[in-house]
Amino acid sequence: MSSRIILIGPPGAGKGTQAARLAEALSIPAISTGDIFRANVKGETELGKLAKRYMDAGEYVPDEVTNKMVADRLSQDDAREGFLLDGYPRTAAQVAELDRMLAEAGTELSGVVELTADTDEVVARLLARAEKEGRSDDSEDVIRHRLDVYAEQTQPLTDIYRERGLLREVDGLGEVAEITDRILAALR
Numbered sequence: 001m002s003s004r005i006i007l008i009g010p011p012g013a014g015k016g017t018q019a020a021r022l023a024e025a026l027s028i029p030a031i032s033t034g035d036i037f038r039a040n041v042k043g044e045t046e047l048g049k050l051a052k053r054y055m056d057a058g059e060y061v062p063d064e065v066t067n068k069m070v071a072d073r074l075s076q077d078d079a080r081e082g083f084l085l086d087g088y089p090r091t092a093a094q095v096a097e098l099d100r101m102l103a104e105a106g107t108e109l110s111g112v113v114e115l116t117a118d119t120d121e122v123v124a125r126l127l128a129r130a131e132k133e134g135r136s137d138d139s140e141d142v143i144r145h146r147l148d149v150y151a152e153q154t155q156p157l158t159d160i161y162r163e164r165g166l167l168r169e170v171d172g173l174g175e176v177a178e179i180t181d182r183i184l185a186a187l188r
Contacts, residue, residue, distance in 0.1 A: 009115030012122035019086040033087035058142040115172030
């Protein structure tokens with residue numbers, strides 16, 4: 001059975017951790033736009049330099065750039081039988097573009113999981129991570145701005161997927177293994 005899953009939730013809700021665990025449990029690749037952006041920033045590619053400007057300001061990288069990277073990644077062999085998208089789509093325009101990509105491939109989504117988490121808890125998590133990893137994109141002001149941008153731009157996506165009957169809301173706070181079990185149960 002193929003699984004094509006989107007994992008959404010505010011920055012710091014634990015999406016990266018859960019994506020890796022779910023990918024392993026379901027034998028599908030976890031595709032993170034954040035990882036793709038960071039790899040380009042680290043490699044100082046043209047795309048990376050462009051993406052860094054947006055990321056440092058706590059803004060989203062433009063759809064056109066993001067869509068091209070995702071389309072390229074989804075066309076690779078390991079994603080043919082399924083995938084888990086983390087960090088994409090983030091806008092209604094990206095939802096439409098993903099719909100187009102899937103239709104072109106003759107496939108559709110299996111489910112959309114939204115990890116929910118308390119804002120103050122998320123801010124505390126991200127500040128701790130920024131300190132540990134030395135991430136320039138994670139000051140408290142930038143984090144709160146990212147959460148506002150998330151609520152404003154990404155929240156409407158949950159409405160789209162709820163209307164399609166694909167959305168599963170899962171509490172993102174608690175023990176890592178517990179959260180993974182909650183997500184897998186929600187997808188069944």
